[in-house]
Amino acid sequence: MDEDEPLDRARLDWQAGAIFRPVRTGNAFEETVERLLQAIKLGVFGLGDRLPAERDLAARLGVSRETLREALRTLQQAGCVEPRRGRYGGTFVTYRMPAPDVADLRRAARDLGGALEDALTYRHVLEVGAAEAAARRPLSPDQRAHLESRLTDLEQAPQEQYRQLDSRFHLAIGELTGSPTLATAIAEARMRLNDLLNAIPMLDRNIAHAADQHRAMVRAILAGDGDAARRATEEHLAATAALLRGFLA
């Protein structure tokens, strides 16, 4: 046994995490809270927007209405959301993004721990690959217009909404790949880094730099130039990652 154990251990560690990872991540309630919170923080729903009706939302999330309501109640108590009754009522977003704070950033990074490099690698592979895939795809006029509109939304964004519109821009590229799975994975990767990205102070110089890179990405994608799209995205993500590491150092 003393000779076989190390081999078995190695074999399991090898990819036990990849195959034998948990089937169910904790309880449905917590998962639902997290999902809604991220939807709001990613800017899918902005301040004052109405969430889908409870019955509808519960069905989309594959969770019972009771569980969803418990999650909404939690968000309400946290001041993120506010229910209104009656016809044309609903659940409305009241969340306002807190001002960036380097202390928050360091704390968030500490919480992530070793998962930071993991998340950065994951995001890099997904977003670079998605940009290239989108560029190599024939895009409809609607799709082209949609991408450009996301870009102009972002460029005209008031500082308060910048992060959320930035997320929406990047998620839009994922959508253009035509692979729902890929789009979902990009959203998930971004969710993991979201608290970190949101905590980065916004300097005019960095925003201007990012805007150039965003434009380069869009140009390459619309031109159908996969290599250029990949390079532009690599550059953009590298800049963001460097910025992040800078504030953490």
Place this chain on the structure above:
Amino acid sequence: MDEDEPLDRARLDWQAGAIFRPVRTGNAFEETVERLLQAIKLGVFGLGDRLPAERDLAARLGVSRETLREALRTLQQAGCVEPRRGRYGGTFVTYRMPAPDVADLRRAARDLGGALEDALTYRHVLEVGAAEAAARRPLSPDQRAHLESRLTDLEQAPQEQYRQLDSRFHLAIGELTGSPTLATAIAEARMRLNDLLNAIPMLDRNIAHAADQHRAMVRAILAGDGDAARRATEEHLAATAALLRGFLA
């Protein structure tokens, strides 16, 4: 409202699938069966291998022992697995891969439906990105040896085990990125295509071609040449995808 509705719909469809996807996919039992079956089909556990003990496995899968046992019972009835009691007992794999069959392939593809292109895109982005990421990373002697050993295992594989060792080779590249999330995603992407890939008849010519590509990938990764790793992987995946589409046409 008649004017806002279309917008709301579009807004939701936009990425409702990405953010508001189901929190829980069906019941724990079915999910567990699927996971175990895929672990076996991906070759993580070969014929005659012993699975981790029930208590251990249940903990890894984040599921109760009863639920796991129900899943194992199902696999046993399907002839995939066989329990043995007593110390040094356990649950042993009895699954043998069925011979490739084009009819199976077409049926599996029909079951996937439109998700086929989705899965292929997803896999392409992940595996190409992973190969590049692995190449750009400093690899320990152990890691280099591990990759080479996976390659030689594959090259010396008896036909019966070829598919499973092929999966293990590709998953090993994911591991080399140092990103558990990425490795997991690669495993998941491969799982989706697994039934399809397993149903492809194995022709000597194709296997020889694949072997060349595998060697090129390993060479590039070990040489730290990210561009070459990416190109070699792109070529390999394109060939596989073309083969697949060929049998479906």
Place this chain on the structure above:
DNA sequence: CCCCAATGGTCTGGTTCCGGGCCATTGAAG
């Protein structure tokens, strides 16, 4: 002014799932 449809708010019965304890079986070690 009244009605109605859509929404959030509440309750209940039933199912799944979990946590943990206990038993039965087996083969290696002493």
Place this chain on the structure above:
DNA sequence: CTTCAATGGCCCGGAACCAGACCATTGGGG
């Protein structure tokens, strides 16, 4: 030969979760 530890086999009480029905509130349309 006996002991013992690790394993699969079994069972139960409680918690989580679900499906669905019903109530309360609201604002627009008739």
